[in-house]
Amino acid sequence: xxxxxxxxxxxxxxxxxxxxxxxxxxxxxxxxxxxxVVVFADEIETWSLGGTGEEHSLSGIPGVDAKVRDALFxxxxxxxxxxxxxxxxxGHLRVFPHVHAVNPKTGELGDLGRMMIIDRxxxxxxxxxxxxxxxxPHWFEGSALxxxxxxxxxxxxxxxxWGLIVTGILGLxxxxxxxxxxxxxxxxxxxxxxxxxxxxxxxxxxxxxVLAASWxxxxxxxxxxxxxxxxFAISIxxxxxxxxxxxxxxxxxxxxxxxxxxxxxxxxxxxTDLNAVIADAAKRAGGxxxxxxxxxxxxxxxxxxxxHDAQDGEMMPVNMVYDGASGAFMGEKPLIGxxxxxGGTLVELVFPLHFGSFxxxxxxxxxxxxxxxxxxxxxxxxxxxxxxxxxxALWRNFGVAVVTVGYGLPFAMVASxxxxxxxxxxxxxxxxxxxxxxxxxxxxILIGLALRESKRLGRTFCRLLAAGCLLLPVIRxxxxxxxxxxxxxxxxxxxxxxxxxxxxxxxxxxYATGRGNxxxxxxxxxxxx
Amino acid sequence: xxxxxxxxxxLVSAGAVAYLMATDPKRRRAFDRPEPVRGRSxxxxxxxxxxxxxxxxxxxxxxxxxxxxxAITVIGWGMVAVSPRQWTRAGNMLLRVNRAxxxxxxxxxxxxxxxxxxxxxxxxxxxxxxxxxxxxxxRVAGLEQALAAATSGDSGxxxxxxxxxxxxxVPREAAE
Numbered sequence: 001x002x003x004x005x006x007x008x009x010x011x012x013x014x015x016x017x018x019x020x021x022x023x024x025x026x027x028x029x030x031x032x033x034x035x036x037v038v039v040f041a042d043e044i045e046t047w048s049l050g051g052t053g054e055e056h057s058l059s060g061i062p063g064v065d066a067k068v069r070d071a072l073f074x075x076x077x078x079x080x081x082x083x084x085x086x087x088x089x090x091g092h093l094r095v096f097p098h099v100h101a102v103n104p105k106t107g108e109l110g111d112l113g114r115m116m117i118i119d120r121x122x123x124x125x126x127x128x129x130x131x132x133x134x135x136x137p138h139w140f141e142g143s144a145l146x147x148x149x150x151x152x153x154x155x156x157x158x159x160x161x162w163g164l165i166v167t168g169i170l171g172l173x174x175x176x177x178x179x180x181x182x183x184x185x186x187x188x189x190x191x192x193x194x195x196x197x198x199x200x201x202x203x204x205x206x207x208x209x210v211l212a213a214s215w216x217x218x219x220x221x222x223x224x225x226x227x228x229x230x231x232f233a234i235s236i237x238x239x240x241x242x243x244x245x246x247x248x249x250x251x252x253x254x255x256x257x258x259x260x261x262x263x264x265x266x267x268x269x270x271x272t273d274l275n276a277v278i279a280d281a282a283k284r285a286g287g288x289x290x291x292x293x294x295x296x297x298x299x300x301x302x303x304x305x306x307x308h309d310a311q312d313g314e315m316m317p318v319n320m321v322y323d324g325a326s327g328a329f330m331g332e333k334p335l336i337g338x339x340x341x342x343g344g345t346l347v348e349l350v351f352p353l354h355f356g357s358f359x360x361x362x363x364x365x366x367x368x369x370x371x372x373x374x375x376x377x378x379x380x381x382x383x384x385x386x387x388x389x390x391x392x393a394l395w396r397n398f399g400v401a402v403v404t405v406g407y408g409l410p411f412a413m414v415a416s417x418x419x420x421x422x423x424x425x426x427x428x429x430x431x432x433x434x435x436x437x438x439x440x441x442x443x444x445i446l447i448g449l450a451l452r453e454s455k456r457l458g459r460t461f462c463r464l465l466a467a468g469c470l471l472l473p474v475i476r477x478x479x480x481x482x483x484x485x486x487x488x489x490x491x492x493x494x495x496x497x498x499x500x501x502x503x504x505x506x507x508x509x510x511y512a513t514g515r516g517n518x519x520x521x522x523x524x525x526x527x528x529x
Numbered sequence: 530x531x532x533x534x535x536x537x538x539x540l541v542s543a544g545a546v547a548y549l550m551a552t553d554p555k556r557r558r559a560f561d562r563p564e565p566v567r568g569r570s571x572x573x574x575x576x577x578x579x580x581x582x583x584x585x586x587x588x589x590x591x592x593x594x595x596x597x598x599x600a601i602t603v604i605g606w607g608m609v610a611v612s613p614r615q616w617t618r619a620g621n622m623l624l625r626v627n628r629a630x631x632x633x634x635x636x637x638x639x640x641x642x643x644x645x646x647x648x649x650x651x652x653x654x655x656x657x658x659x660x661x662x663x664x665x666x667x668r669v670a671g672l673e674q675a676l677a678a679a680t681s682g683d684s685g686x687x688x689x690x691x692x693x694x695x696x697x698x699v700p701r702e703a704a705e
Binding site for chain 2: 190191192195208215216310312313356362366367369370373
């Protein structure tokens, strides 16, 4: 990129780029590959539930107001301070009146309240339990698989705040690798159209890595920055802000940042008709109400916030605010603060840019492509490093570790999905999803230790992965998931699409490792050119 | 709206990437392709590459702009990562598939035409069969009449019946 850099500077940059990648690259790969999958977290949730429910908005649930009134009366313990109302993935109504309190088990601020899931047609209670949401994973059992994958992506399944700090550092590493790579490579533009040169030489590996890295550089930087921002904001930024500006009172900070403005007034006043609010908000926002939150339900200072997807052509989701007592429309509310600001808008932009969810399946599909490209960059970079140091047995072993993690992680994710479905049938899906992942990972490590030869290892993993993918739709349907046609179905489009994706992936991997087809992952060492 | 705009923008930019890729001197050198390409205009192609983004920005459709930008980095990489030899092989395979498909279509068309002709001939024969059945029924009725007259012993009637039968036996076309 820069011809003015001296040989020594380039060497230093190469060392920073390479060693940071070698030390943290595999962890970064774990974060990126799970992030690539959880772009479709909502769809995975629908799929894992075997969903036939088409309705995922409050606008489609009949008689929300009456159901909420019944659920909230009588209600003590101050839970009416904040009432979350949203549909479950299978189209029923979830009502969660709660307060923010310190969980004595974790010492962290959590949501304490009464979780109620109400049947959309009959109004009967499908679940009615009280406690901290973090202590009751079975409240969200349907989403155990997507929650687990999100947790691995966000904090590597580590306790807070350490997991978030690690993923924040990995985000910084991504940006650092992008910048050092750009500075090291002097001919980014000139090499932008040069494919991997033939001959499986060292220069071929370099071409492969440089080409993928150059094309994906803008979004690698963007995703690294937004990911790092989110991790550090939750783990360090917000607690620090609470300490500095709110005397350590996190709840007050959350209220100030997120809640809609209204003068405090404790007088009891009947709540406005939520059905009318839902209908009006849907009309104003140009889309259905995904969820709503009522602050101080049944009081004169009650405020209702409705949330909607971004409108066509826009990036940001829409939030509407209503007076909870009179039902009067109070205006649109930015996510942070009471009025729109440049800072608030920039922070709001971080979410759609990182999640890629602003234009539904279209943007999500492209974001999966970006994640796939990033995974390719990480693995090809590690392979290049190993190939350059092929004479050393230590690096050859590291090469085997790269193949093991490269294939083993997707295999462990598929294993966690299998465990989720089997456990849903038998019970305690939340625990078994994590256990399934660990079992898959342990099996992968054992295979890696047993074979220790990249070519055979790659082929074995591909076959295992293919079998796992091909079996997943069968296991899903066999354990009570909706069938494509006939009894128990028909499944929704998302369910069929994900089933098809697994079948295609499985068939593709099986075919790719068949006789006469290209062999994957050859990490045999080669002297440097 | 966003979907249509995004797809159009991505198609236009992908076309520009394809042109830049196919005419890139370093790529051609690396894969032993003759160079340079006459009349190559990389600046015009680069302008076309970025033009959809400018248009989307001007329209204020930031959602489509972001998807276009992200998609072109992924699709561009996907296109360039395929070597010229693999592109040629894929093109040849596509041509072979295309030719085989065209042959099949042409064969199927010929067969369809043969079937249509056969069905049409059969339908004409069915139509003629109705007339023939009516003719035969008329003849049978005449013969039955003649037979009845013969049984009653009335020679006149027999003669008349015979005449009637003979008349009935004359083909309709001849009688007309």
